[in-house]
Amino acid sequence: MTDDDLRALLRRADPARDLPASPQRFPLEDIMTTATPAPPAPRKKIALAAAALVLVAAGIGWLTLRPEETTPTVTTQELRTVQLTAPGVQAKCVEPTAEVLAERADFAFAGTVTAVEGATVTLDVTRVYRGDAAGQVRIAQAGDSSEQMMGSGKFENGKKYLVASSQGSMLICGYSGEADAEGLQGLYDRAFA
Structure with missing residues (x-):
């Protein structure tokens, strides 16, 4: 059997023998000129871009519509200085009562002596x-x-006192004195409750 006989036998057995023979360059040209469809854009990227856009819009909205920062203002009231006089020595004093203290005193305070000049x-x-x-x-x-x-x-300098006054004159006879004097704090608590 010769080469020609062998080729003829193979052609008869080939199922694609009726097809025309294609040159070798045809498949390469097809590959190079055929446009491949672009893959569809992934949906995750679109969703991520939309979420980022919403966040940016919300941030801009918050920055423009947020309430203005107000610094708390502290108003300090200038406290006045009161001038009182102590009356001269009285011969006798009546026992102090909360009712009389509440009735007579127009100014009463607790304070600490800072100077005796x-x-x-x-x-x-x-x-x-x-x-x-x-x-x-x-x-x-x-x-x-x-x-x-x-x-x-x-x-005495540095001590704490309870002092009551009436019309600018300090009340004595048990209505003013050291804050820890027996009964004086209770008298003030009852009078000014």
């Missing part, structure tokens, strides 16, 4: 029981009037 005592006010707020009170003492105050009987 000559006949003037300066107290820093820590609490006002009655009357307008004050930061400091100066009391002009006349003679030994403070001897009728409860406690030691005189103002």
Whole structure:
């Protein structure tokens, strides 16, 4: 059997023998000129882009519509200084009562002595029981009037006092004195409750 016989036998057995023979360049040309369809855009990327757009829009909206930051304003009221005088020595004192204190006192406060200069005592006010707020009170003492105050009987630097006054004059005879004097704090609590 020769080569030609073998080729003829193979052609008869070939199922595609009726098809025309195609040159080799045809499949390569097909591959190079055939347009491949673009893959569809993934849906995740579209959803992610939409979410990012919504977040950006929300951020811009928040920045433009948010309430303005207000700094809290603290108003400090300038506290006044009150001038009081201590009355002269009285011969006798009646026992102090909360009713009389509440009735007579137009200004009552708790304070700490910060200075005793000559006949003037300066107290820093820590609490006002009655009357307008004050930061400091100066009391002009006349003679030994403070001897009728409860406690030691005189103002001492650094000590705490409860003081009541009527028409600018300090009430003595048990209505003013050292804050820790027996019964004085209770008297103020009952009078100014």
